[in-house]
Amino acid sequence: MNALVAIMRFELLLAWRRKSALATTLGFFVIVASLFPLGLGADPQLLRLIGSGVVWVAALLATLLGLARLFAADHEDGTLEQLRLSCVPLPLAALAKIGAHWLVTAVPLCLAAPILGLQYGLSASAIGVLVASLVLGTPVLCLLGAMGAALTLGLRAGGVLVPVLVLPLEVPVLIMGAGSVEAHMNGLGAGPWLSLLAALLIVFVLATPWVVAFALRISSE
Amino acid sequence: MLTDLLPAPNLLSATGLACRRGERRLFKGVAFSAPAGSLVLVGGRNGSGKTSLLRILVGLSSAVAGSVAWCGRPVATDPLAWAAQLFYLGHASALKDDLDAAENLELACSLAAEPCSRDARLAALARLGVAHRAGLPARLLSQGQRRRVALARLALTHRPLWVLDEPFVGLDAIAMAELGQLIETHLMRSGIVVLTTHQAVDLVVSRRIVVDLDAASLEAPA
Numbered sequence: 001m002n003a004l005v006a007i008m009r010f011e012l013l014l015a016w017r018r019k020s021a022l023a024t025t026l027g028f029f030v031i032v033a034s035l036f037p038l039g040l041g042a043d044p045q046l047l048r049l050i051g052s053g054v055v056w057v058a059a060l061l062a063t064l065l066g067l068a069r070l071f072a073a074d075h076e077d078g079t080l081e082q083l084r085l086s087c088v089p090l091p092l093a094a095l096a097k098i099g100a101h102w103l104v105t106a107v108p109l110c111l112a113a114p115i116l117g118l119q120y121g122l123s124a125s126a127i128g129v130l131v132a133s134l135v136l137g138t139p140v141l142c143l144l145g146a147m148g149a150a151l152t153l154g155l156r157a158g159g160v161l162v163p164v165l166v167l168p169l170e171v172p173v174l175i176m177g178a179g180s181v182e183a184h185m186n187g188l189g190a191g192p193w194l195s196l197l198a199a200l201l202i203v204f205v206l207a208t209p210w211v212v213a214f215a216l217r218i219s220s221e
Numbered sequence: 222m223l224t225d226l227l228p229a230p231n232l233l234s235a236t237g238l239a240c241r242r243g244e245r246r247l248f249k250g251v252a253f254s255a256p257a258g259s260l261v262l263v264g265g266r267n268g269s270g271k272t273s274l275l276r277i278l279v280g281l282s283s284a285v286a287g288s289v290a291w292c293g294r295p296v297a298t299d300p301l302a303w304a305a306q307l308f309y310l311g312h313a314s315a316l317k318d319d320l321d322a323a324e325n326l327e328l329a330c331s332l333a334a335e336p337c338s339r340d341a342r343l344a345a346l347a348r349l350g351v352a353h354r355a356g357l358p359a360r361l362l363s364q365g366q367r368r369r370v371a372l373a374r375l376a377l378t379h380r381p382l383w384v385l386d387e388p389f390v391g392l393d394a395i396a397m398a399e400l401g402q403l404i405e406t407h408l409m410r411s412g413i414v415v416l417t418t419h420q421a422v423d424l425v426v427s428r429r430i431v432v433d434l435d436a437a438s439l440e441a442p443a
């Protein structure tokens with residue numbers, strides 16, 4: 001247990017020491033989401049329609065940025081070997097690392113999302129649904145991305161391969177996430193979509209760490 | 222002396238280990254039995270599979286054939302319990318560039334569930350002669366200093382088996398002597414040390430076992 005806490009604590013500390021990487025993710029998110037109004041014109045009706053989808057796509061791409069390196073540094077400096085030989089079962093260690101990654105990359109996105117929502121003219125309640133869907137959805141994105149990162153560990157083209165592997169798998173999350181806001185704006189209620197996202201999150205939290213650990217063992221054999 | 226820390230009798234044995242790397246078969250039929258207090262020296266030319274053998278011993282890689290046993294029990298049945306018996310230091314020193322030496326040591330100790338006080342960590346760093354660098358990020362340390370920080374774990378661990386991959390590489394004479402002393406003390410406390418090295422190491426040990434991988438090699442020597 002202490003070791004798990006230590007993994008989390010040092011992941012957060014390392015993230016804090018590399019603040020610029022985190023700022024890059026957040027900056028990327030804000031810029032991508034801000035490019036659409038520039039390209040599509042400033043029709044408020046249109047922007048309100050596409051707002052939730054754009055923010056979700058931007059969040060999806062932004063979470064991918066740091067993920068390719070999630071295990072690569074540990075693999076190169078030998079920490080992964082020590083993790084495999086530590087007293088923590090590897091799936092739990094992987095979950096701790098993914099959790100820390102979510103905290104430092106995705107939580108800032110969720111916090112910045114309301115501002116982007118305002119930019120697209122979303123109502124306060126729609127922004128609430130958007131943030132809720134991001135809070136439920138981004139952990140799934142991180143877990144899926146971690147799977148891709150673990151599978152491509154040690155491959156030369158790994159960094160490029162991760163998006164190609166992971167993006168198709170992330171489509172359902174995107175549909176549910178953007179769909180929840182759209183349903184809310186159409187007066188259908190976002191409940192079912194958010195419940196689906198939550199269910200997806202539970203399944204992934206329970207299943208992904210084992211897949212990641214298995215892939216890490218193979219890649220670092 | 223300190224036998225309560227290391228429940229005797231320690232016995233590391235390997236039988237018929239064979240290793241394949243991709244299409245290449247590295248060695249087969251590697252066997253040895255190392256009772257408490259033995260120094261196992263793994264020798265062989267470059268590429269003969271020394272690192273592979275060590276990784277198989279600690280459970281990081283799997284052997285094509287053969288098995289490793291600790292105190293008579295095969296280790297493959299419970300990898301987590303096996304990992305708790307050993308300290309492994311690979312080629313890479315497992316240091317995080319953005320953590321300082323003391324923090325790196327703390328992370329390594331907590332991963333191994335061997336918590337220790339800050340004073341103990343600083344004492345360990347002092348023993349390896351890097352205490353004055355304890356507050357520097359690891360990326361600012363020289364290669365030898367990084368190795369010393371990683372080796373400071375040896376002064377803190379209570380694990381009965383040490384598996385060290387080229388521990389003497391990059392160390393100066395003083396650090397080599399200190400490392401030698403750490404190994405000798407560990408052997409005297411009925412621990413077991415497995416190491417690979419190309420240097421002639423001058424260690425006073427009662428039982429030395431040499432595993433020559435060239436003899437177990439499947440290719441004609443170059």
